Amino acid sequence: MKFFDFFKSKKPGSASVAKERLQIIVAHERRPASTPDFLPQLQSDILEVVRKYIQISEEQVKLSVDKQGDFEVLELNISLADPGK
Amino acid sequence: MSKVVVVTSGKGGVGKTTTSAAVAAALAVRGYKTVVIDFDVGLRNLDLIMGCERRVVYDLLNVIHGEGSLNQALIKDKRVGNLYILPASQTRDKDALTMEGVSKVIEQLRESFEYIVCDSPAGIEKGAMTAMYLADEALVVTNPEISSVRDSDRIIGMLASKTKRAEEGEDPVNVHLIITRYDPDRVDGGDMLSAEDVCEILAIPFLGAVPESKLVLAASNSGIPVTMAEDCDAGTAYFDIVDRFLGEEVPYRFLDVQKKGFFSRFFGS
Numbered sequence: 001m002k003f004f005d006f007f008k009s010k011k012p013g014s015a016s017v018a019k020e021r022l023q024i025i026v027a028h029e030r031r032p033a034s035t036p037d038f039l040p041q042l043q044s045d046i047l048e049v050v051r052k053y054i055q056i057s058e059e060q061v062k063l064s065v066d067k068q069g070d071f072e073v074l075e076l077n078i079s080l081a082d083p084g085k
Numbered sequence: 086m087s088k089v090v091v092v093t094s095g096k097g098g099v100g101k102t103t104t105s106a107a108v109a110a111a112l113a114v115r116g117y118k119t120v121v122i123d124f125d126v127g128l129r130n131l132d133l134i135m136g137c138e139r140r141v142v143y144d145l146l147n148v149i150h151g152e153g154s155l156n157q158a159l160i161k162d163k164r165v166g167n168l169y170i171l172p173a174s175q176t177r178d179k180d181a182l183t184m185e186g187v188s189k190v191i192e193q194l195r196e197s198f199e200y201i202v203c204d205s206p207a208g209i210e211k212g213a214m215t216a217m218y219l220a221d222e223a224l225v226v227t228n229p230e231i232s233s234v235r236d237s238d239r240i241i242g243m244l245a246s247k248t249k250r251a252e253e254g255e256d257p258v259n260v261h262l263i264i265t266r267y268d269p270d271r272v273d274g275g276d277m278l279s280a281e282d283v284c285e286i287l288a289i290p291f292l293g294a295v296p297e298s299k300l301v302l303a304a305s306n307s308g309i310p311v312t313m314a315e316d317c318d319a320g321t322a323y324f325d326i327v328d329r330f331l332g333e334e335v336p337y338r339f340l341d342v343q344k345k346g347f348f349s350r351f352f353g354s
Contacts, residue, residue, distance in 0.1 A: 013275020018231045019282045026238045026286055 031067070039063060050078060087195040090202045091220040091258075093244075095236030097207030099228045100265040103301060103311065105204035106134045107320065108224065110310035111327040113168035117199040120159065123173035124216035125206035126182050132172045135162065136308020146174035149186030155193055164313055169198075179212045191219050209243065218249050222259045224330075225289065228266050229278040234286055237262075241289060260289045263326055267294040269342045280340055293326040295319050296339045 043063045050056055062077040092105040102125075109121035122145060123131035132138040137160050143153030148171075155171075162168035171190075174181070194201050205216035217223065223244050227237040244258045245251060251258070264280050271277035284291045296318055304314040311320040312327075318339070325335045 015272070015275050015278050015282065018278055019286070022231055022234055022278075022286050025235060029235075029238065030242065 039065070046076065046078075054080065056080065087198055088200055088221045089191060089195075089219050090200060090222045090224060091205055091217045091244075092202060092224045092226060093205040093213065093217055093240050094207065094226040094233070095209065095213075095240040096228075096233045099226050099233050100295070100301075101207070101226050102130050102134050102204055103305065104224065104226050104263060104265065104295075104323070105131060105202055106310035107312045107323040108327055108330075109200070109202045110162075110165060110168060111312040111324050112200050112202070113162070113165040114312065114324075115327065115331065116167065118167045118197065119200040119202060120169040120171055120194055120198045121202040121204060122171040122194075123204050124182070124212050125204065126173045126177060126179045126212055127175065128206065129173035129175050131170065131204050132160075133308060134305050135170050135310060137162070137170055137172075138308070141172045144172045144174040145187075145190065146177050146181050148190055149183065150181070155190065179206075179210070182212060182215050184215055184218060187215050188219060209239065214243075214247060217244060217247070217258075220244070220248055220258050221250070222261070222330075224261050224263055224292070225287070226263050226265055227283060227287070229264055229268075229272070229280070229283055231278075234278070234283055237287055241287060261292045261330065262287055262289050263292050264294040266297045267339065268297045269340060273342050292329050293322060293337060294339050295322040295326070 043061055046063070047056070047058060047061050050061070056078065060079050060081070062075075062079075064075045066073045066075060090108070092101050092108065094101050102123075105121055109119050112119045121131065121135070123129050124145075125131070126146065129144075132141055140160050143158035145158065147153040148155050148158045158171055160170045160172065162170065171194075191201060203216045203220065206212040225237050225240060225244075227233050241260055244260055248258050250256065262284065264283055267280065268277055272279045280291065280294050298317070298319040300314060300317040301311055301319050304311045304317060304320075311317050312323045314320050322339050325338060328335050
């Protein structure tokens with residue numbers, strides 16, 4: 001076995017794959033509050049408030065947090081159904 | 086000046102207790118009065134690794150709840166004069182471990198010990214958080230393996246935000262990396278993350294690597310910290326680690342493949 005290993009050219013092993021995967025996941029998890037825990041609750045609260053005035057479905061409320069340079073942006077999008085429909 | 090050193094990792098089974106015992110014993114051998122505390126309430130094992138399981142009468146929780154004094158609970162090591170063990174409770178659950186009680190015990194230990202080594206349980210629950218809360222220094226134990234490195238990164242984040250030093254805005258906990266179960270042969274073959282890779286990802290000061298060694302199991306079988314076992318490569322690695330921790334410059338060992346002779350290169354060993 002060892003005798004033949006000697007003539008084999010070295011293939012890149014699985015360690016380089018591990019390193020790449022780790023770098024990506026660790027960078028992602030280090031970003032503070034990439035999706036805050038309260039987001040789903042906030043979304044359902046907003047939905048409730050808006051529904052007092054307009055009938056909308058859950059999919060019409062979109063909430064996201066983005067980072068732009070030094071500050072974070074909480075983006076709220078409520079699309080209203082076409083009144084003609 | 087006393088220092089509280091937490092040995093932590095996030096992931097279980099990477100060698101926290103082995104490291105706690107080895108480091109505490111090496112600090113004692115170097116002349117520092119040292120106590121090592123088991124924080125794994127309900128699943129204590131430090132007593133076995135230290136070889137004093139039959140001498141446990143009172144434990145950390147008895148002291149916290151006033152059922153025994155600190156002096157009654159401290160077990161003096163029979164091999165090194167400067168070394169003491171404070172065992173965890175085996176019967177109670179983790180909720181009995183209060184931050185207030187632990188703080189009192191550590192304050193008391195600070196009066197007579199130079200190093201207080203806290204062996205953290207795995208996970209990120211109460212036991213682990215209590216073990217790290219009062220730390221001045223942290224030894225993060227990591228295996229060159231993907232899940233261990235990720236968990237270590239989480240723990241490093243918590244050391245920077247969930248400790249007393251972080252909460253009170255003092256100097257941050259000094260965090261150090263120890264890589265255990267390191268196999269230079271497999272690193273060379275490209276199948277194991279190298280120490281360099283792990284250091285690059287975790288980006289904390291590197292104290293050294295402990296080679297994968299059969300002697301670690303042999304030492305734990307006999308209840309001897311690896312730094313007290315004779316002719317143990319892992320023990321030598323831990324002494325290097327402790328000396329670097331104490332501020333000495335020690336050249337790194339155990340990172341490269343041992344050079345093999347002509348014959349063993351061809352016909353295996």
